[in-house]
Amino acid sequence: MLDFNILLAGLADSFTPYNLLFVLFGVALGQFVGALPGTGPVMAMAIAIPFTFTLSPLTAIAFLVGVSKGGLVGGAIPAVLINTPGTPDAAATTLDGYPLTKKGKPEKAIKMALYSSITGDAFSDIVLITVSPLIAMVALKMGPIEIFALMVFAFSVIAGLVGDSMSKGIASAALGLFCATVGLDPEHSTPRFIFGFFELYDGLPLVSVALGMLAVPEIFRRLSLIRGEITSAVEIPKARKKEDSRISWAEYWSCRYTMLRGSVIGTIMGAIPGLDSSAAAFMAYATTKQTSKDPDSFGKGNIHGIAATESANSSVSGANLIPMLTLGIPGNIAAALVISAFMIHGVQPGPLLFQEQGRLIYGLFGALMMANIANLATGLLGLRLWSRVIRAPESFIFPTAMLLCIVGVYIASGGLLGVVIMFFFALIGYLMNTLGYSPIVFVIGFFLGERFELTLSQSLNLIDGDPIILLFHPIALVLFAMAFASVYWFGFRTVKTKN
Amino acid sequence: MGSLRRSTGKDYIILNRISGLVVAVAGVILLFWIIPQHTETADYGWLRPATLPNITAVIVIIASLIQFAFPSGKAEFDVPLALRAGLFFLIALLGLFLMYLTGFLIAVPLLVMFTMLLTGERRLLWLTMGIVLIPLAIWSSVELLLNRPLP
Numbered sequence: 001m002l003d004f005n006i007l008l009a010g011l012a013d014s015f016t017p018y019n020l021l022f023v024l025f026g027v028a029l030g031q032f033v034g035a036l037p038g039t040g041p042v043m044a045m046a047i048a049i050p051f052t053f054t055l056s057p058l059t060a061i062a063f064l065v066g067v068s069k070g071g072l073v074g075g076a077i078p079a080v081l082i083n084t085p086g087t088p089d090a091a092a093t094t095l096d097g098y099p100l101t102k103k104g105k106p107e108k109a110i111k112m113a114l115y116s117s118i119t120g121d122a123f124s125d126i127v128l129i130t131v132s133p134l135i136a137m138v139a140l141k142m143g144p145i146e147i148f149a150l151m152v153f154a155f156s157v158i159a160g161l162v163g164d165s166m167s168k169g170i171a172s173a174a175l176g177l178f179c180a181t182v183g184l185d186p187e188h189s190t191p192r193f194i195f196g197f198f199e200l201y202d203g204l205p206l207v208s209v210a211l212g213m214l215a216v217p218e219i220f221r222r223l224s225l226i227r228g229e230i231t232s233a234v235e236i237p238k239a240r241k242k243e244d245s246r247i248s249w250a251e252y253w254s255c256r257y258t259m260l261r262g263s264v265i266g267t268i269m270g271a272i273p274g275l276d277s278s279a280a281a282f283m284a285y286a287t288t289k290q291t292s293k294d295p296d297s298f299g300k301g302n303i304h305g306i307a308a309t310e311s312a313n314s315s316v317s318g319a320n321l322i323p324m325l326t327l328g329i330p331g332n333i334a335a336a337l338v339i340s341a342f343m344i345h346g347v348q349p350g351p352l353l354f355q356e357q358g359r360l361i362y363g364l365f366g367a368l369m370m371a372n373i374a375n376l377a378t379g380l381l382g383l384r385l386w387s388r389v390i391r392a393p394e395s396f397i398f399p400t401a402m403l404l405c406i407v408g409v410y411i412a413s414g415g416l417l418g419v420v421i422m423f424f425f426a427l428i429g430y431l432m433n434t435l436g437y438s439p440i441v442f443v444i445g446f447f448l449g450e451r452f453e454l455t456l457s458q459s460l461n462l463i464d465g466d467p468i469i470l471l472f473h474p475i476a477l478v479l480f481a482m483a484f485a486s487v488y489w490f491g492f493r494t495v496k497t498k499n
Numbered sequence: 500m501g502s503l504r505r506s507t508g509k510d511y512i513i514l515n516r517i518s519g520l521v522v523a524v525a526g527v528i529l530l531f532w533i534i535p536q537h538t539e540t541a542d543y544g545w546l547r548p549a550t551l552p553n554i555t556a557v558i559v560i561i562a563s564l565i566q567f568a569f570p571s572g573k574a575e576f577d578v579p580l581a582l583r584a585g586l587f588f589l590i591a592l593l594g595l596f597l598m599y600l601t602g603f604l605i606a607v608p609l610l611v612m613f614t615m616l617l618t619g620e621r622r623l624l625w626l627t628m629g630i631v632l633i634p635l636a637i638w639s640s641v642e643l644l645l646n647r648p649l650p
Contacts, residue, residue, distance in 0.1 A: 051645070054645055163572060164571070164572040164573060165515075165566065165571040165572025166571075167519075167562045167563070167565040167566040167569070167571065168562070168566060168571075168572050170558060170562040171522055171558070171559050171562040171563055171566065174555040174556075174558040174559045174562065175555070175559060177551065177555045178529070178551075178552055178555040178556065178559070181551050181552045181555070185538075185546075185548040186546075187541075187544045187545075187546045187547075187548075188539070188541045188544060188547070188548055190538070190539040190541065190548045191539075192537060192538045192539075192548055192549075192552065193533070193537045193538075193552075194537075195537070220584040220587050220588055221580075221584060223583075223584070223587045223614065223617075223618060224580050224581075224583035224584035224586075224587060225580070226618040226619060227619065393620065393622075393625055394618070395615050395618040395619065395620035395625065395629075396615070396620070396625045396628060396629050398614075398618075399610075399611045399614040399615055399618075399629055400611075400629065400633050402591060402614070403607060403610075403611060403633065403634065403637060404637070406591075406595070406598075407637055407641060407649065410649065410650065411641065411645070411647050416595065416598070416599055416650065419595060420595070423588070423591065423592060423595070426588070427588065430581075430584060430588075434574070434575055434576050434577075434581065435514065435515075435518040435574045435576065436515070436518075436572040436573045436574040436575075437518070437522075452551075453546070453551050456546060456551065457544075457545065457546040460545035460546055461545055464545075465545075
């Protein structure tokens with residue numbers, strides 16, 4: 001049952017000037033990096049995690065949530081202004097955002113993107129806040145066998161949906177799981193794969209692997225693409241009339257069904273592990289265009305197109321936290337990074353979180369609400385500033401980002417070994433990226449590995465060599481069957497279709 | 500940006516087959532060499548220290564052989580780009596080694612300077628910001644504000 005004392009205490013914890021300051025800082029940082037094409041909130045979150053060590057768990061997570069939410073708003077700015085999405089989530093926003101800019105209405109387009117992004121985000125947060133305690137209550141009734149089966153199912157879905165090859169997805173997940181076995185094993189406490197480094201008894205540092213696989217390869221890739229042509233200033237047309245630089249209430253209200261549709265699509269897709277926000281945005285755009293009375297106006301600067309894509313991609317972020325908070329399974333890479341922040345601060349995500357750390361969770365919900373308001377305020381105030389940010393040269397941005405990665409990992413791991421490990425994984429991440437193996441699936445496998453092995457151990461001890469016992473766990477059997485079905489659906493069926 | 504050679508559908512297939520084979524071989528090395536050498540044997544319990552690593556290695560081998568036999572998905576390996584990325588990687592590693600020898604305040608400006616110059620950046624303002632201001636800002640925030648030592 002919901003304990004209102006814990007709820008109020010959690011909200012009171014979050015609504016402090018100190019937390020508000022960090023949420024604001026996170027949102028501003030997220031919008032800033034989101035506005036820089038090629039960087040994005042994931043890189044910013046990965047770099048920021050080690051710097052949150054000195055903060056309390058709630059402040060640290062509130063800050064990271066702010067970065068994630070701010071990034072979604074920031075990503076739309078270059079999509080609208082220069083037809084280059086700051087983040088992949090904003091790719092669909094270019095379809096109507098840029099044509100509106102070309103018509104001389106860039107501020108109108110950005111404001112529509114901002115308002116619909118906040119609307120979608122708030123919608124999915126409400127769903128998260130109301131639905132997740134109920135799912136956690138159901139999840140608490142699950143034993144190790146069911147949780148293990150659920151993880152197998154989640155892996156099969158994530159491996160199938162992230163990337164375009166099931167076999168590569170499975171190999172990536174398995175490699176991530178393998179790397180998670182470095183350190184002491186859960187049943188016998190014997191060291192594995194430590195290669196003489198006693199620092200590895202606790203396993204590979206989370207931050208080194210996360211930054212090594214996600215941020216550093218992208219930095220090297222972007223650096224290798226710069227060939228003496230540093231990003232030049234971009235000319236952004238100015239609005240001539242006042243009404244071209246703002247969104248009126250009537251215009252916003254006319255998009256209410258479009259935003260509702262986008263938010264529902266984004267929330268549903270966000271709650272399914274493995275589906276990303278760009279897919280939700282394109283689906284919302286297609287549906288809106290299909291149901292519109294004037295489909296020909298889409299692609300020519302229709303504000304409904306922007307409202308659909310931005311509400312959909314932003315509503316994914318809150319919904320992604322549903323499987324993470326209730327089941328401990330990250331829906332996407334941003335959620336995986338939030339998981340790593342939880343783990344770094346000694347908090348294990350999963351159904352027990354609501355029982356053991358209820359105050360922290362309700363504090364997080366409070367931070368989500370604050371982040372939405374901060375996103376709106378920062379978005380409106382920083383509009384002009386962020387549109388200048390996209391003019392910063394890559395030759396400056398990426399060496400700085402690399403420096404932050406090195407320093408962040410050094411602080412987090414307490415030595416240069418962590419940085420060496422980060423570079424080792426950067427090499428693997430770069431090769432995986434170029435060869436089409438998903439580093440995201442790898443990192444999710446790595447993050448879940450420890451729990452996966454523990455539940456496997458507990459399940460094997462419960463079964464005790466008698467597979468008949470599995471028959472008394474129908475939910476687990478259903479989940480295993482669903483895992484096989486998803487491997488067939490995303491793997492063999494796709495291969496057949498292609499052939 | 501210079502013109503880059505784009506991989507064709509046929510290249511994807513060849514690259515996918517090669518990567519599938521290489522990853523499968525890596526899985527075999529893990530299974531028969533690295534895992535037995537770096538795990539201890541235990542004669543009790545259902546989950547031995549090597550059980551999950553062995554399972555993951557077998558999955559890697561099977562998935563990669565499937566990838567070899569039925570190549571799918573995109574794969575793009577541009578050699579000049581990879582070499583250039585390798586050069587930046589090498590500079591970063593040298594910078595790290597220099598950091599180990601001389602410390603943060605000497606190694607980092609040099610690392611950033613070489614990286615920025617290699618990208619083609621020649622504008623004094625941006626170079627000064629990258630080489631002097633950013634390292635100094637990071638150093639002062641970590642050492643003075645966070646109170647954490649840097650190398």
